[in-house]
Amino acid sequence: xxxxxANKRANxxxxxxQNINAGLVLTGSEVKSLRINTGSIxxxxxxxxxxxxxxxxxxxxxxxxxxxKLYNPNKDRKLLVTKKEINKILGQLKQGGISIVPxxxxxxxxGFVKLNFGLGKGKKKFDxxxxxKEKDWNLKKERILKNN
Numbered sequence: 001x002x003x004x005x006a007n008k009r010a011n012x013x014x015x016x017x018q019n020i021n022a023g024l025v026l027t028g029s030e031v032k033s034l035r036i037n038t039g040s041i042x043x044x045x046x047x048x049x050x051x052x053x054x055x056x057x058x059x060x061x062x063x064x065x066x067x068x069k070l071y072n073p074n075k076d077r078k079l080l081v082t083k084k085e086i087n088k089i090l091g092q093l094k095q096g097g098i099s100i101v102p103x104x105x106x107x108x109x110x111g112f113v114k115l116n117f118g119l120g121k122g123k124k125k126f127d128x129x130x131x132x133k134e135k136d137w138n139l140k141k142e143r144i145l146k147n148n
Contacts, residue, residue: 004034004113005041005105012128014101014120020089023080024055024105024113029066034113039105046079046100046117048090053079055102055115079115089119097121 010016026034033039038061047054054076062071081089092098104116123131 001109002107003104004037004107005039007041007044007102007104009042010101010103010118010120012131013123014099014118015123015127016101016103016118016120017098018119019103019116020081020085020118021114021116022053024115025078025080026060026113027068029063029068029071030060031113032066033061033063034105034107041102041105041115044102046102047076048093049076051086051090053081053086053089053100055079058102058105079117092119 040059041055042059044058045056047056055078056076057074058077059073061073062068089100093100098119098121100117101120102115102117106114106116108114
């Protein structure tokens, strides 16, 4: 598993409850571009159109040797998820307060591009402070145990 792009703010801004891996519908030149690490999911989000999930605002740079003249690097890309999983995700979204957050974009063992996304609830400011305090305390605890 080779990670192409990661959304570092996802775990900071959201409390992720469930992780799901999904494939992406890409052209050949987009896959070649991703092989040389020219993708980013910063600021991207997942939307629902006509009962399908789409990744919006994901940046994939134009491959140098491609002949596509009207290439849009931020176009919407379809996620490959089973109908059962889509229904489960949309059911949780309709309950309210839950967002679909892209976490990482990676190549799996077979060479396919996959997106790891999670269902998360947005953190408030005091939740973010509490998670930072816990992280710092765990680091200090590990240092103390290591030195003793």
